[in-house]
Amino acid sequence: MNADFTAEELAFETEVREFLSAEFPANYQAKVNANIRLSKEELVNWQKILYRKGWAAPNWPQEYGGPGWSATQKYIFATEMGLIGAPEPVPFGMKMVAPVIMAYGSDEQKQRFLPDILESNVWWCQGYSEPNSGSDLASLKMSAVRDGDEYVVNGSKTWNTYGQYADWIFCLVRTDNTVKKQEGISFLLINMHSPGISLKPIVLLDGHPEVNEIFFDEVRVPANNLIGEENMGWTYAKVLLTHERTNISGVPRGKRRLRALKRIASKTDDGFGGNMMENSAFKNKLAEIEIELLALEYVELRTLAALTVGKAPGPESSILKIVGTELAQQMDELFVELAGYHCLPFVPEQFEDGFQGDPIGPGTAAASALVYFNNRKLSIFGGSNEIQRNIISKAVLGL
Amino acid sequence: MDFSYTDEQKMLQESVQKFVQKSYDFNTRNKIIASESGYSKDNWQLFAELGWLTVPFSEADGGFGGSAVDLILMMDEFGKAMLVEPFVPTAVLSGGLIAALGSDEQKSELIAPLMEGGVQLAFAYAEPGSRYNLASVATSAKVEGDTVTITGCKIAVLNGSNARKLLVVARESGDRNDRDGISIFMVDADVEGVSIQAYPNIDGKMSARVTFDAVKVAVTARLGAAGAAIGALETVIDRATVAVSAEAVGALEALLQKTVEYSKIRKQFGTAIGTFQALQHRMVDMFIECQMARSIVNRAAMKLDGGEDELEKARAVAAAKSRVGKAIRKVSQEAIQIHGGIGMTAELDVGQLFKCVTAIAMMFGNSDHHTARFGAL
Numbered sequence: 144m145n146a147d148f149t150a151e152e153l154a155f156e157t158e159v160r161e162f163l164s165a166e167f168p169a170n171y172q173a174k175v176n177a178n179i180r181l182s183k184e185e186l187v188n189w190q191k192i193l194y195r196k197g198w199a200a201p202n203w204p205q206e207y208g209g210p211g212w213s214a215t216q217k218y219i220f221a222t223e224m225g226l227i228g229a230p231e232p233v234p235f236g237m238k239m240v241a242p243v244i245m246a247y248g249s250d251e252q253k254q255r256f257l258p259d260i261l262e263s264n265v266w267w268c269q270g271y272s273e274p275n276s277g278s279d280l281a282s283l284k285m286s287a288v289r290d291g292d293e294y295v296v297n298g299s300k301t302w303n304t305y306g307q308y309a310d311w312i313f314c315l316v317r318t319d320n321t322v323k324k325q326e327g328i329s330f331l332l333i334n335m336h337s338p339g340i341s342l343k344p345i346v347l348l349d350g351h352p353e354v355n356e357i358f359f360d361e362v363r364v365p366a367n368n369l370i371g372e373e374n375m376g377w378t379y380a381k382v383l384l385t386h387e388r389t390n391i392s393g394v395p396r397g398k399r400r401l402r403a404l405k406r407i408a409s410k411t412d413d414g415f416g417g418n419m420m421e422n423s424a425f426k427n428k429l430a431e432i433e434i435e436l437l438a439l440e441y442v443e444l445r446t447l448a449a450l451t452v453g454k455a456p457g458p459e460s461s462i463l464k465i466v467g468t469e470l471a472q473q474m475d476e477l478f479v480e481l482a483g484y485h486c487l488p489f490v491p492e493q494f495e496d497g498f499q500g501d502p503i504g505p506g507t508a509a510a511s512a513l514v515y516f517n518n519r520k521l522s523i524f525g526g527s528n529e530i531q532r533n534i535i536s537k538a539v540l541g542l
Numbered sequence: 543m544d545f546s547y548t549d550e551q552k553m554l555q556e557s558v559q560k561f562v563q564k565s566y567d568f569n570t571r572n573k574i575i576a577s578e579s580g581y582s583k584d585n586w587q588l589f590a591e592l593g594w595l596t597v598p599f600s601e602a603d604g605g606f607g608g609s610a611v612d613l614i615l616m617m618d619e620f621g622k623a624m625l626v627e628p629f630v631p632t633a634v635l636s637g638g639l640i641a642a643l644g645s646d647e648q649k650s651e652l653i654a655p656l657m658e659g660g661v662q663l664a665f666a667y668a669e670p671g672s673r674y675n676l677a678s679v680a681t682s683a684k685v686e687g688d689t690v691t692i693t694g695c696k697i698a699v700l701n702g703s704n705a706r707k708l709l710v711v712a713r714e715s716g717d718r719n720d721r722d723g724i725s726i727f728m729v730d731a732d733v734e735g736v737s738i739q740a741y742p743n744i745d746g747k748m749s750a751r752v753t754f755d756a757v758k759v760a761v762t763a764r765l766g767a768a769g770a771a772i773g774a775l776e777t778v779i780d781r782a783t784v785a786v787s788a789e790a791v792g793a794l795e796a797l798l799q800k801t802v803e804y805s806k807i808r809k810q811f812g813t814a815i816g817t818f819q820a821l822q823h824r825m826v827d828m829f830i831e832c833q834m835a836r837s838i839v840n841r842a843a844m845k846l847d848g849g850e851d852e853l854e855k856a857r858a859v860a861a862a863k864s865r866v867g868k869a870i871r872k873v874s875q876e877a878i879q880i881h882g883g884i885g886m887t888a889e890l891d892v893g894q895l896f897k898c899v900t901a902i903a904m905m906f907g908n909s910d911h912h913t914a915r916f917g918a919l
Contacts, residue, residue: 144544144545144546144547144551144611144840144843144844145543145544145844145847145848146543146545146841146844147543147848148543215543423914426917427910427913427914427917429917430864430913430914430916430917431864431913433861433916434838434861434864434865434913434916435834435865437838437841437858437861438834438835438837438838438841438861438865439834439837440837440841441837441838441840441841442833442834442837444543444545444837445545445837445840447543448543448544448545448546449545451543451544452544452546458829458833459833459836459837462829462830462833462834465830466830466834529823532822532823532826532827533819533822533823535826535829536819536822536823536825536826539826539829540802540822540825540826540829541802541806542802542805542806542816542817542822542825
C-alpha cells in the first residue's frame with residue numbers, strides 16, 4: 144500500500160506546474176488572489192491557452208481531441224490547477240453536454256458541436272432546473288411539441304449559471320405527458336439566440352447576478368438538435384451525472400484556501416496584543432479543517448488508486464461531493480470569523496472587474512461574507528447533498 | 543500509487559478472518575472475558591503458531607517485517623471481532639519498546655519467546671495525573687550503584703495482571719514534566735513492592751493499577767540509555783495509536799453494517815425503519831465517517847512506513863487519532879440510537895462494539911488532545 148506517484152507521474156506533475164506558472168496570466172492570478180471575478184473574455188482566453196497546449200479537455204478521449212491522460216494524470220492536472228487557483232474549464236460545455244453528445248449524439252451532432260466546445264468558441268449553459276422542479280428534477284414541465292422538422296418549446300428554466308454569456312443551452316424537456324414522469328423527457332440542444340427566448344437575471348446574496356431564469360415562448364428548435372431518441376433524455380442525463388466521480392472533492396482548492404487562512408490569521412490582530420494564530424479556539428478549528436482535508440484527500444486517492452489498477456470507483460467515491468462541499472463551506476465560515484467586523488461592508492462592486500474606487504479592506508476581508516453567502520450554493524446544486532445521501536443510501540447501503 | 547494489499551498481506555488478512563469466523567463468535571468471546579485471565583491462552587498460542595505475533599517486528603529482530611500497514615490490516619479484523627487477547631500491550635507496546643531500546647541481550651531474552659507465545663508483557667506509563675502527556679512522569683527511579691529503586695503509581699496498565707514482566711516508565715532526574723530524565727525499566731511482576739490491582743475495562747480487556755513501593759531492580763533492567771527514553775516512548779505509542787485507530791475502524795464498520803442490516807428487518811408503523819429518510823441519512827453519515835476514518839488511518843500507516851521525516855509521521859498519527867475519535871462518537875452513538883432499546887442491552891454485540899470504541903477513543907489521547915497536538919506540531 145502506497146500513495147506515491149511513479150517517476151513518470153512526478154515528471155508530469157513538474158511539467159504541469161511549470162506550464163501553469165508560466166502560462167496562467169499574472170494579472171489573472173492577481174485577480175484570483177484578490178477575490179475578483181474573472182470576466183467572460185478572461186475565462187475564454189485562459190481556456191484557449193489550455194486548448195493550444197492540448198489540455199483544454201482533460202477528461203475527453205483522444206479521438207475527440209482530449210489529451211488521453213490516465214486517471215492519475217487527470218488528478219495531477221486538477222490538483223495543480225486548484226493549488227494555484229486557476230479556473231477550471233467552464234463545465235457546462237466541456238464536462239456536461241460534451242460527454243452526452245459523445246455517447247448519444249449523431250456523427251453530425253458530434254462534428255457540429257464538439258470542436259467548438261473544445262476550442263471554447265461557444266459558451267454553453269445548463270437547462271435542467273425549473274421554478275417548480277428542483278431536487279425533484281423529473282417533474283419538469285417545459286414542453287417540446289414536435290411540429291414537422293421542428294420542436295416548439297414553451298416553458299422556463301432557472302438557476303442557469305452564466306446564462307447571460309451563453310450561446311447554447313442543453314435542456315431536459317417534456318415530450319410526453321402520458322407516461323411515468325421519467326419516461327417522457329427528452330434531451331434537446333437550443334440556440335440561445337433563437338426568437339422567443341428571454342432572460343431575467345437573478346441577483347444572489349452576494350449581490351452578483353450569477354444565475355438567470357430563462358423563458359421560452361414558442362421557440363422553434365430544429366428536430367436534429369434532439370440528442371438520441373425522444374423520451375430517453377432522463378437516462379442520458381443520469382449517465383452524465385455519474386460521469387465524473389473523481390476530482391470533485393475540491394481538496395487542492397481547499398489546501399490553497401487553508402494556506403490563505405493561515406497567512407491571514409498570522410496577520411490578524413486578536414485584540415489582545417497577539418495574532419489569531421495564537422488564539423487557541425481558532426487554531427483548533429483550523430487544525431480540524433486541515434485534518435478533514437487530509438482524510439478527504441485520501442478518500443479521493445483511494446478512489447483514484449482503484450481506477451489506476453482497473454477497478455471501478457468504490458463506494459468511497461460517492462461521498463466526495465458531500466464532504467468536499469461541506470468542508471469548503473466550513474472554510475468559508477473561518478474566513479468570515481477571521482475578518483470579524485471587516486466582513487460587514489457590503490460593497491460587492493469592489494470585487495468586480497474594473498473597480499476604480501477606494502477599496503474597503505483590509506485585504507479581501509470584505510469579500511469573506513460574500514463568498515460565504517455565495518458558497519451556500521455548493522450543498523444545493525449538482526444534486527443537493529440530501530439527494531446525494533438518498534443516492535448513497537440506495538446504491539451503497541441498499542436501503 | 544496502489545492501495546491494495548500484497549499477496550502476503552492478503553494471506554495474513556485471510557488468516558485472521560478465518561480464525562475470527564471459526565473460533566471467535568460473540569458467545570465465545572463472552573466466555574473468554576468471564577474467564578480468570580480474561581483472555582484465551584489457547585488462542586494466544588494459536589496466534590503464535592499462525593505467525594501473528596511476529597507482525598510488529600522487523601526482519602532483523604526475527605519478525606514478519608514490522609510494517610504499519612501489516613499491523614493495521616490485522617487490527618482492523620481484531621476490531622470487527624472485538625478481540626480481547628493482549629496483542630497491543632504485549633506485542634506492539636512492550637515488544638516495540640524492547641525492539642527500539644533493548645540491548646542484543648535483552649532482545650534475545652524476550653523477543654523470540656514473545657513471538658513464540660511464551661511470554662506476556664505489560665507497559666506501565668500512564669499515571670493518575672499525567673492525562674495524555676507522555677513526559678509527565680512522577681514515578682521515580684533512584685539509582686544507587688547497581689540497584690534502582692522505583693516508587694510510584696501507574697494506571698491503565700493493559701494486561702498488567704497477566705504479564706510476567708512490566709515495562710515501567712520512571713524518572714531518574716528532572717521535574718515532573720521534563721522530557722529529559724525519563725527511563726524505562728523491566729520489572730518482574732512478582733517482585734517485592736509491586737502490587738497489582740486487576741480489573742476489566744469497559745471494552746472487556748484486562749487492565750490494572752500498579753503501585754511500586756520502593757521496588758528494587760538491577761540497573762541492567764533499564765532499556766536503553768539513562769534518562770533518554772522519551773523519543774522511543776513517543777514513537778512506540780504513536781505506532782500503537784495507529785494500531786488502535788485501525789481497530790476502531792474495523793469496529794465502526796461492523797457497527798454500520800449491523801445497523802443497516804437491523805434497519806432492514808426492524809418494522810415499525812408497518813414498514814422497515816430503514817425506509818425512513820430520517821434514518822437513511824444518518825446511516826449515510828455513519829458511512830461517511832467510516833470512509834473518512836479508514837482513509838486517514840491508511841494515510842497514517844503509509845506515512846509511518848515511508849520516509850524519515852519524524853515530524854510528518856507524528857502529524858499523520860495525530861491527524862488520524864483526532865479524526866477517528868470524532869468518527870467513534872458519531873458512528874457508535876448513532877448505532878445505539880437507531881437500534882433503539884435493544885441497542886441498550888448487554889446481550890447484543892452492538893452495545894459491546896459501542897463500549898469497545900469508546901475505550902479506544904480515550905486510549906493514547908482523545909480527539910481534542912490530538913487535534914491540539916496536530917496544530918502545535
